[in-house]
Amino acid sequence: MIRVNLWSIRVAIAIPSIAICLFLIQLTAGIGFSRLLTTYALTTNSIPAADEAVRLSPSDPDAHRARATVLNRLGMHGEAAKSLEIATRLRSRDDLLWLELGNTREELGDTQGALAALDQAVRWAPFYAHTHWQRGNLLLRMGRTAEAFTELRQAAAVNRGYQPNLIDLAWSISRENLQTAEQLSGIKDDKDRLALMRFLAKKGKGREVIDQMRLLSAPLSKNDHDELVRLLFAAKDFTNAYELWVPAMYTQRTAAVFNRGFEDSTILNEPGFGGWVRSPAQNKVKLAIDVNEKLDGAKSLQISFDGSLDPGVPLLSQTVLVEPAKTYPLSFGVKTKDLMTGAPLTITVNDALTNELLGKSENLPSGTTSWTKLQFDFTTLATSQAAVIRLQRSNCDSSPCPIFGTMWLDEVSIGPWIEETATKTHKQHKS
Numbered sequence: 494m495i496r497v498n499l500w501s502i503r504v505a506i507a508i509p510s511i512a513i514c515l516f517l518i519q520l521t522a523g524i525g526f527s528r529l530l531t532t533y534a535l536t537t538n539s540i541p542a543a544d545e546a547v548r549l550s551p552s553d554p555d556a557h558r559a560r561a562t563v564l565n566r567l568g569m570h571g572e573a574a575k576s577l578e579i580a581t582r583l584r585s586r587d588d589l590l591w592l593e594l595g596n597t598r599e600e601l602g603d604t605q606g607a608l609a610a611l612d613q614a615v616r617w618a619p620f621y622a623h624t625h626w627q628r629g630n631l632l633l634r635m636g637r638t639a640e641a642f643t644e645l646r647q648a649a650a651v652n653r654g655y656q657p658n659l660i661d662l663a664w665s666i667s668r669e670n671l672q673t674a675e676q677l678s679g680i681k682d683d684k685d686r687l688a689l690m691r692f693l694a695k696k697g698k699g700r701e702v703i704d705q706m707r708l709l710s711a712p713l714s715k716n717d718h719d720e721l722v723r724l725l726f727a728a729k730d731f732t733n734a735y736e737l738w739v740p741a742m743y744t745q746r747t748a749a750v751f752n753r754g755f756e757d758s759t760i761l762n763e764p765g766f767g768g769w770v771r772s773p774a775q776n777k778v779k780l781a782i783d784v785n786e787k788l789d790g791a792k793s794l795q796i797s798f799d800g801s802l803d804p805g806v807p808l809l810s811q812t813v814l815v816e817p818a819k820t821y822p823l824s825f826g827v828k829t830k831d832l833m834t835g836a837p838l839t840i841t842v843n844d845a846l847t848n849e850l851l852g853k854s855e856n857l858p859s860g861t862t863s864w865t866k867l868q869f870d871f872t873t874l875a876t877s878q879a880a881v882i883r884l885q886r887s888n889c890d891s892s893p894c895p896i897f898g899t900m901w902l903d904e905v906s907i908g909p910w911i912e913e914t915a916t917k918t919h920k921q922h923k924s
Contacts, residue, residue: 588618622652694724699733731879788826832898845879
């Protein structure tokens with residue numbers, strides 16, 4: 494009797510357990526299939542698949558979120574907002590869901606509803622930058638500028654990666670008024686000011702960069718200083734880039750070739766002031782400092798050609814500061830040995846801003862020659878700040894266009910500008 498009762502009890506316990514297991518298996522299978530449908534819906538923008546995923550897992554906020562994503566992609570923002578509202582009820586502390594709901598409501602023109610959603614995003618993620626950044630941008634679009642920049646500054650304080658965008662927004666809202674932009678950005682220390690200086694340098698505002706330097710509590714590091722020079726140079730504010738770059742002991746501000754006799758063996762890898770730059774596209778040509786062959790001084794540059802030199806692409810270049818509407822003589826020495834080329838080598842001078850040709854040498858000698866001193870004049874434009882001296886080949890009439898042999902270059906020098914009518918001389922060079 495006792496055994497029968499024990500057996501009955503075991504059976505009574507086992508049956509519900511089996512039922513629960515079967516239910517869990519079915520539920521798990523349903524959830525798994527729902528997630529599979531969710532993936533398919535997001536891949537194909539299928540509303541039926543998204544609807545079925547929600548039907549199978551009505552308590553899964555990710556299923557509702559995926560359905561909203563599909564609907565938003567298809568421009569059905571009203572239905573998307575309803576799905577996101579369900580998702581936020583199911584997982585109310587998810588800041589990303591609130592952000593998506595805010596963005597969707599804004600698409601519907603409901604800015605107040607959008608702001609309410611972003612308030613919730615900030616509430617549940619108060620120490621993260623992205624919630625403040627999104628809320629600040631919405632407030633800015635709503636015309637609530639003061640509140641907007643309070644949020645934007647808080648985002649940038651948490652994550653400095655937002656600071657360049659903050660400064661950009663402040664610059665635009667202030668209509669490029671530096672004082673107002675500085676106030677809106679909340680510039681309060683040297684790190685903030687350096688970020689502002691980088692922004693101004695990218696805009697080519699060299700005078701403002703130099704003024705901001707005077708407000709720093711400590712001198713710039715060499716890396717930061719050099720970066721600002723590069724940014725101004727890239728923005729083509731050559732005059733201020735040069736003023737920021739030039740060594741303190743070097744007082745000359747007129748046209749001058751640095752390392753004119755190649756006494757310094759340094760060849761630069763990127764454009765800038767202070768020396769010769771080798772074009773990355775011409776890295777097959779061998780360059781070497783030669784202490785045996787020289788026109789003057791102790792060294793010269795030896796250039797060895799082994800068949801390859803792209804015509805029209807400079808091998809060497811140097812950017813020099815010039816005065817507008819002036820004519821300058823440029824002289825240099827050249828020597829060759831067994832130099833054979835399908836297109837002659839030349840030295841050209843172009844305006845650094847417009848790339849307009851300002852002057853050009855005669856064709857450099859080929860074959861084997863002793864040191865030869867050559868000179869030509871170039872005339873700057875009325876808007877010129879800097880000019881680029883280039884060693885390159887003329888265009889070839891045939892392809893391939895080989896070049897073999899050796900050339901030496903030395904004493905590349907710019908003399909004082911010549912007092913004459915710049916316009917007339919410039920026309921002569923162009924002709």
